[in-house]
Amino acid sequence: MAEIRVRLESLSRHYGKLRALDAVDLEIRAGEWLAVMGPSGSGKSTLVNLLGALDRPTAGRVWVDGVEISALAESDRVRFRREKVGIIFQQFHLLPYLDALENVMVAQHYHSMADAREAMEALVRVGMADRARHLPSQLSGGEQQRVCVARALINRPRLVLADEPTGNLDAENEDRVLELLRSLHAEGHTLVTVTHAPKVGNLADRRVELRHGRLSDLTVPSEEIERRYDEVLVQMWALIEDGRKPESRRIKVPDVVDNRRTLLGMVESGLIVASGPILEFTRRGRAEARDLVRRRRLAEVLFSSALRVPEAEMEDVACRMEHIIDPEVTASICSFLGHPRKCPHGRAIPSGNCCQLPIIS
Ligand SMILES: [Zn+2]
Ligand SMILES: [Zn+2]
Structure with missing residues (x-):
């Protein structure tokens, strides 16, 4: 010290x-x-x-x-x-x-x-x-x-x-x-x-x-830190999906001026590794990001199809909802929605175990 x-x-x-x-x-x-x-x-x-x-x-x-x-x-x-x-x-x-x-x-x-x-x-x-x-x-x-x-x-x-x-x-x-x-x-x-x-x-x-x-x-409340970590994971996922490098300067966490401390905390928690400006998922970080993205996009489908939330509000509601959709119920929601492959924005929804079950006709 x-x-x-x-x-x-x-x-x-x-x-x-x-x-x-x-x-x-x-x-x-x-x-x-x-x-x-x-x-x-x-x-x-x-x-x-x-x-x-x-x-x-x-x-x-x-x-x-x-x-x-x-x-x-x-x-x-x-x-x-x-x-x-x-x-x-x-x-x-x-x-x-x-x-x-x-x-x-x-x-x-x-x-x-x-x-x-x-x-x-x-x-x-x-x-x-x-x-x-x-x-x-x-x-x-x-x-x-x-x-x-x-x-x-x-x-x-x-x-x-x-x-x-x-x-x-x-x-x-x-x-x-x-x-x-x-x-x-x-x-x-x-x-x-x-x-x-x-x-x-x-x-x-x-x-x-x-x-x-x-x-x-x-101290920053731990839920707030958690929210920031989740936001970074989701943004990294989307950048990689778009074929872009997940550089730290491309990540913008709402309400945070300088994300360095957030990223450092994520490195310390074993979610990401940083080599220079480039961020990479650890195995655990990737699994968490995948899970978050899955829940967020399933929530989008849920809101747009079943609940008819207007598209303008959907993203906002969905990213608040991903925390409310308990991991336990994700599978039932996915099944209820017919295991959708894409969110309303056309982005791929990572599949879960439920999606791989053989469908009995
Ligand atoms: Zn979407
Ligand atoms: Zn499914």
């Missing part, structure tokens, strides 16, 4: 009677992406400020990389911020009279280096090279946020903190910023994003929820 990069021990931050954080314990492993979820005013920003040594706790301790930052003198806290953390805020905090490149270079100056080329590379990385000479007022919200990401990365921080990083952005810019966070994670940065947006939370390795100053683990 990876080393612990951040440790909070009974951490509290009170403002008078308000307990923004109340005896919070937490460990974050090196390279982990942790999402702290919770409504605004739940203490999320307080947590970011404490992790970034921008604030001091009322009680308790914070370690980053084995250093107890809550015990550092002011000058050491400044050095810690320079060397170890990059912070991406919801409010951009760009200096209005400096252009994008200069804003990144100000951050360099803060880290006592001044290298226009390196600052430019950081802007290239966030796709802002052609806007380097624009003032913040000439940039859209999304562009300003990308400059902030470039600025936060200039010291190659071991810990990246992002406070509602997509808070004010439109969908397209949100995707670009999430893509940046994703590549930071892939490079091994330890990432803490504080957000109320499920889309951002879904990308993380682990989600915790902050409410009334207390933390609790959020």
